[in-house]
Amino acid sequence: MANVRIWRVLGILLGLVVCSSCGDDNExxxxxxxxxxxxxxxxxxxxxxxxxxxxxxxxxxxxxxxxxxxxxxxxxxxxxxxxxxxxxxxxxxxxxxxxxxxxxxxxxxxxxxxxxxxxxxxxxxxxxxxxxxxxxxxxxxxxxxxxxxxxxxxxxxxxxxxxxxxxxxxxxxxxxxxxxxxxxxxxxLKDLVISVTEENVFVNGKEFEFDVLESNGAYIVKALNEGTCSITYDDNHVKVKLLKSSATITVSDILKHRRFWLFSTDEELEPTGTDIYDFTYTELILDKSKELVAPDGYVLNYKSARMETKAREEYYGSILSKYNPSGLAVVDTDKQVRFFRLNRGEIYLNELLPPTVLDELAEAGEGHAIEYKLELVNAAGAVFQVLPFKVVYK
Missing domain, CATH: 2.40.128 (Lipocalin)
Incomplete structure (x- = not known):
């Protein structure tokens, strides 16, 4: 009889659980x-x-x-x-x-x-x-x-x-x-709109001006790193005076942020005292077959050859984290600029020297050269070193 009662109680409890589950399904x-x-x-x-x-x-x-x-x-x-x-x-x-x-x-x-x-x-x-x-x-x-x-x-x-x-x-x-x-x-709500449309802006002098066209109330303009520039603004017009060769500019209102990198080719602003990297080559030869030749006579594979940055021995250590090359500004003799994002400090030669550039050099004739300033940029957008680079047609 005791066993019967136990099974009857268990049956009732099981029925309550089932009914409870049905109630959950029906809620x-x-x-x-x-x-x-x-x-x-x-x-x-x-x-x-x-x-x-x-x-x-x-x-x-x-x-x-x-x-x-x-x-x-x-x-x-x-x-x-x-x-x-x-x-x-x-x-x-x-x-x-x-x-x-x-x-x-x-x-x-x-x-x-x-x-x-x-x-x-x-x-x-x-x-x-x-x-x-x-x-x-x-x-x-x-x-x-x-x-x-x-x-x-x-x-x-x-x-x-x-x-x-x-x-x-x-x-x-x-x-x-x-x-x-x-x-x-x-x-x-408004969009934060400025007259600068490019992520990277290149100027020949030390001054740059732009307008804040739309914002959510008052806005603030400042440089990511102090000492790279001075900033003044009147109403919606902003004036930036570069003190270094590059500055990261941020425009902010209460909701949004706009950021761009401002770079100058003015030689007076070029950095000094931070020559911690070398590139693989400072000079190459373009021969009559339109092949690129290293100073030791080795013919480079145009499609796969790379230039890479290498830290000089005396600079190995914590200083490299601050000056790790993340970008490269390539400045020609007419102060025209091309900008590249570096992958672990490397750039392919076919990016640095596109076919049109090599064709023009070959057309110029024997002994002519193209010269660049290769400006290394760290992750904060600061130019920290300038390296020479030349290609001679022989």
Missing amino acids: YPVFKFGEDGTCYYPSVSAISQESFEETVVGYGWKHVSTHEIKENGECLKEEYYAGLDGAGPSYYYFESAASLKTFMHVDAYPVNGFRTSAYKYIDANRVVVNNQHMIWQILSVDKGLLKAVEYLGVRADGIKVYGYVTYKRMTEQELAECRESYPVDLSN
Whole structure:
């Protein structure tokens, strides 16, 4: 008899577990999609305009949970925002029967801010923003908890994404803290636009000017490294005077940053005292077969041969981390500049000496040469060493 009772108790407990699991499965409603891809709950109980204004309007609503609604109308049990990079839930404040504030984080800037939108509460408990799209279909508002279908966005394939959401009514203090945490008005965002369109800017002198065409309020212009230049600006016009041969300039407003590298070919600004690297070659010969020949007579493979930087023996140590060559500015005798990103301090000869350059040298005839200044640039955008390089046609 004792064994029978034990098995009967176990059977009852197992039945409770099964029933509990059934209850979990049924806690999510099943939704439908219209022909235009809009998700809705077909059996929603009507909430009057008056009731909506009494229970929703005038309050802030903080996120509790979101469960994505699949194409078959069923909900995924996992929290939608769990592990989702670059996105998070929004918070809402229905400040009147016609004005809605949405608080959100915009990862692209990044910034916490709000948008103010006109909205209407229309049939089937729908909240429609700016006469364009439904953001909510409210299913219920009970004891400070609001459940709804929420429009979450559009995937890359054009499919609209909806979620079954729960929000909790904020206290006055929570609403005040929310407004403080999302201070930027996203309705009036501007791009940070400057008249400089290139990442690398080359000038022959020591001065450069540009304009800040659009910004989000006040802006700041500064150099990445102090002592490389002096900067003055009046209204939207900026003047930069170089004190070194290069400077990294950053323009910032409260949301965005624009950066460019300013480089001068003025010989008075060239660096001195940092001659710590050698290149593989300082001089090459272009022979009558248009092949490049090293000083020791070795004919180089034009397609694969590389020039590489090598630190002089006396400089091995911690100093190399500061002067590790990351870029190369190639300056010709007319002060025309080409810029290259170096891969571990190396550059292919066919990049440094393209076929058109070699053809022109050969056409110039016996004994003619092309000469460059090879200016090594570190990761901070500072020119730290100038090396000579020459190719002679023989």
